[in-house]
Amino acid sequence: MLVMGVDAGGTSTRAVLATDRGECVGFGRGASGNPTSSGIPVALAEVRRAIAGALDEAGATLADVSWIVVAMAGHDARGGASDWILDPLTQDGFAGTLTFESDLLAMYASGAVAPVGYGLVCGTGASAVRVEGGRIVATADGLGWLLGDRGSGFWIGRAAAAAAVDELDGLGPATALTPLVLQATGATGARDADGGEDGRSVALEQLVRALYARRPVQLAAFAPLVFDAADAEDPVARRILTEAGDQLVRTLELVSGTPGPIVAGGSIVSRGGIPQDRLRAHLDAAFGRQSFVLVDSGAAGATMLALRHAGVEVDEETLRRVRAGIPA
Amino acid sequence: MLVMGVDAGGTSTRAVLATDRGECVGFGRGASGNPTSSGIPVALAEVRRAIAGALDEAGATLADVSWIVVAMAGHDARGGASDWILDPLTQDGFAGTLTFESDLLAMYASGAVAPVGYGLVCGTGASAVRVEGGRIVATADGLGWLLGDRGSGFWIGRAAAAAAVDELDGLGPATALTPLVLQATGATGARDADGGEDGRSVALEQLVRALYARRPVQLAAFAPLVFDAADAEDPVARRILTEAGDQLVRTLELVSGTPGPIVAGGSIVSRGGIPQDRLRAHLDAAFGRQSFVLVDSGAAGATMLALRHAGVEVDEETLRRVRAGIPA
Numbered sequence: 001m002l003v004m005g006v007d008a009g010g011t012s013t014r015a016v017l018a019t020d021r022g023e024c025v026g027f028g029r030g031a032s033g034n035p036t037s038s039g040i041p042v043a044l045a046e047v048r049r050a051i052a053g054a055l056d057e058a059g060a061t062l063a064d065v066s067w068i069v070v071a072m073a074g075h076d077a078r079g080g081a082s083d084w085i086l087d088p089l090t091q092d093g094f095a096g097t098l099t100f101e102s103d104l105l106a107m108y109a110s111g112a113v114a115p116v117g118y119g120l121v122c123g124t125g126a127s128a129v130r131v132e133g134g135r136i137v138a139t140a141d142g143l144g145w146l147l148g149d150r151g152s153g154f155w156i157g158r159a160a161a162a163a164a165v166d167e168l169d170g171l172g173p174a175t176a177l178t179p180l181v182l183q184a185t186g187a188t189g190a191r192d193a194d195g196g197e198d199g200r201s202v203a204l205e206q207l208v209r210a211l212y213a214r215r216p217v218q219l220a221a222f223a224p225l226v227f228d229a230a231d232a233e234d235p236v237a238r239r240i241l242t243e244a245g246d247q248l249v250r251t252l253e254l255v256s257g258t259p260g261p262i263v264a265g266g267s268i269v270s271r272g273g274i275p276q277d278r279l280r281a282h283l284d285a286a287f288g289r290q291s292f293v294l295v296d297s298g299a300a301g302a303t304m305l306a307l308r309h310a311g312v313e314v315d316e317e318t319l320r321r322v323r324a325g326i327p328a
Numbered sequence: 329m330l331v332m333g334v335d336a337g338g339t340s341t342r343a344v345l346a347t348d349r350g351e352c353v354g355f356g357r358g359a360s361g362n363p364t365s366s367g368i369p370v371a372l373a374e375v376r377r378a379i380a381g382a383l384d385e386a387g388a389t390l391a392d393v394s395w396i397v398v399a400m401a402g403h404d405a406r407g408g409a410s411d412w413i414l415d416p417l418t419q420d421g422f423a424g425t426l427t428f429e430s431d432l433l434a435m436y437a438s439g440a441v442a443p444v445g446y447g448l449v450c451g452t453g454a455s456a457v458r459v460e461g462g463r464i465v466a467t468a469d470g471l472g473w474l475l476g477d478r479g480s481g482f483w484i485g486r487a488a489a490a491a492a493v494d495e496l497d498g499l500g501p502a503t504a505l506t507p508l509v510l511q512a513t514g515a516t517g518a519r520d521a522d523g524g525e526d527g528r529s530v531a532l533e534q535l536v537r538a539l540y541a542r543r544p545v546q547l548a549a550f551a552p553l554v555f556d557a558a559d560a561e562d563p564v565a566r567r568i569l570t571e572a573g574d575q576l577v578r579t580l581e582l583v584s585g586t587p588g589p590i591v592a593g594g595s596i597v598s599r600g601g602i603p604q605d606r607l608r609a610h611l612d613a614a615f616g617r618q619s620f621v622l623v624d625s626g627a628a629g630a631t632m633l634a635l636r637h638a639g640v641e642v643d644e645e646t647l648r649r650v651r652a653g654i655p656a
Contacts, residue, residue, distance in 0.1 A: 102526060104526075129526065129527075130527070136526040136527060137526075137527045138526075138527035139526040139527050139528050140497060140498065140499070141497065141499075143493055143497065143536055144536065144540060146486070146539065146540065146544055146547075147489065147490055147493050147536065147539060148490075148493065148497075158474070161475065162475055162476075165471055165475050165476065169468060169469065169471065169476075169582070170468065170582050171468070171469075171578075171582060198430060198432075198457065198464040198465075198466075198467040199457075199458070199464060199465045199466035199467050199583075200467050208471055208472065208475065211474065211475060212472060212474065216474055216544075219474075250499075254497070254498050254499060255527075
């Protein structure tokens with residue numbers, strides 16, 4: 001029996017074909033597989049590309065697969081309707097069962113087998129979940145850039161842009177972030193006041209125009225600049241990252257309950273630095289030594305969920321095998 | 329000799345036809361006259377409608393007008409180019425001079441004749457300017473909803489939405505804002521957790537969906553709810569309005585210099601309540617009794633600027649006459 005786990009993300013999609021022992025026999029990739037961010041036609045094409053890649057590698061067909069789990073954000077936004085993806089796969093010969101799962105549950109299952117535990121994701125957005133009995137029973141934040149995503153890549157990137165704007169507007173202190181943000185946006189005008197109209201600098205006018213020309217969520221692209229400036233001991237950058245870490249701790253506390261492993265993923269927590277340090281320090285202080293696992297995608301977890309759906313008794317050894325079989 | 333002042337705002341446009349003594353002989357209205365928010369065809373049509381209304385009332389034609397001042401936000405965004413509005417007016421018989429002015433300078437001139445003073449506007453956005461020699465020499469904030477506009481209608485409305493979301497997500501205290509915001513967005517689902525997916529309430533899911541379906545700036549529509557809740561002594565609403573007032577004080581301080589009159593306009597400062605109280609308390613404490621003037625548009629100021637451009641020596645009496653001639 002073969003199962004397939006698909007991690008359909010906003011940037012990339014990964015598909016894993018595995019045996020009932022969790023041995024990976026095929027792996028495929030696609031670009032954005034999330035219909036919310038890319039539209040159904042593109043998402044479908046990329047999910048199919050990833051699935052086809054995994055099948056090709058194993059010399060298998062869809063008829064050989066008994067269960068497919070597709071993990072994606074907003075998985076229930078369409079009331080769980082899977083027709084847009086199930087119908088084409090059925091036409092291609094799939095005769096098994098397809099289920100959608102939360103990307104957060106898949107991320108958790110990529111790092112832990114325990115039925116009770118916590119997942120924290122912090123990439124462009126930020127969210128925490130509590131898992132009990134293998135299901136998500138509580139969620140905090142994940143409210144998007146306008147209302148939440150506290151401590152996320154967007155949150156950090158917006159803080160960098162605001163720090164630069166504040167320095168140029170006389171509201172905030174000088175910071176190494178200002179030249180970095182100006183350079184990143186191509187705002188190369190003079191920074192002295194009175195250069196532009198109404199007593200403002202040309203650089204500030206250019207920067208504000210450049211920032212509003214982007215989609216808000218694109219401010220997340222400035223997050224790496226904050227890590228760079230913090231490495232160079234810039235106090236404003238260090239304050240932003242410290243607050244980001246504290247916000248993530250707060251989000252995690254909102255779903256806290258019975259102790260369990262904590263699985264974290266996403267670019268902001270996965271890279272070393274202040275946010276991850278703050279998280280570890282909090283967890284050590286609150287719980288003593290405990291399991292804190294970093295994962296780089298939900299691909300292993302989607303595969304683990306597919307195995308569980310298909311009736312396989314999974315354990316730590318199964319997870320180790322699945323993870324070992326997935327290319328970096 | 330006749331001059332015309334046009335206050336071309338994002339919501340409405342006002343045109344005033346005045347004699348060289350500042351007597352208003354015609355008044356006209358149009359809808360949005362700002363090309364940034366409405367596009368040039370609509371903005372042009374509405375500005376022409378307001379101008380035609382003012383001319384009709386006086387039985388005058390464009391040939392009788394020697395100077396037109398059009399005050400609008402982002403007046404220099406097109407490098408001051410006035411062709412889009414000057415060419416059609418010239419075709420209609422206008423043979424005088426047309427100049428663009430900052431909406432903030434026009435607002436200041438609606439309330440004060442002194443060459444040195446301060447303007448503070450707080451409607452959907454928030455900004456402060458210092459005027460010297462009749463020109464704006466320093467500007468603070470006005471940086472838009474994503475980067476600034478601290479204390480503005482958007483800032484207050486977003487805080488109301490965030491307070492509701494935070495209560496429903498378990499992050500913030502109970503507040504009278506939550507039912508008000510839920511009602512305003514039509515989020516009528518159950519508020520108890522676990523009703524929706526992944527341990528969230530249906531009401532929170534509905535609210536978040538409704539908020540992201542709007543343009544961000546539309547969150548300013550919630551600002552009146554905060555004043556209502558503050559009137560009913562809701563502590564969260566009172567804290568939001570107190571912080572808004574303090575932010576406006578801070579923005580005004582960023583442009584402070586030689587003492588002068590302070591002219592304020594915009595829906596948030598014009599209505600009574602905590603933000604205006606905070607401003608008055610700060611000004612009294614910092615400067616003792618001094619001139620604080622509320623104005624309801626830049627129409628009088630645009631007319632005063634047109635008179636000054638046309639070589640008329642204006643004084644407090646001229647301003648009094650212009651203001652008296654403009655319908656509420």
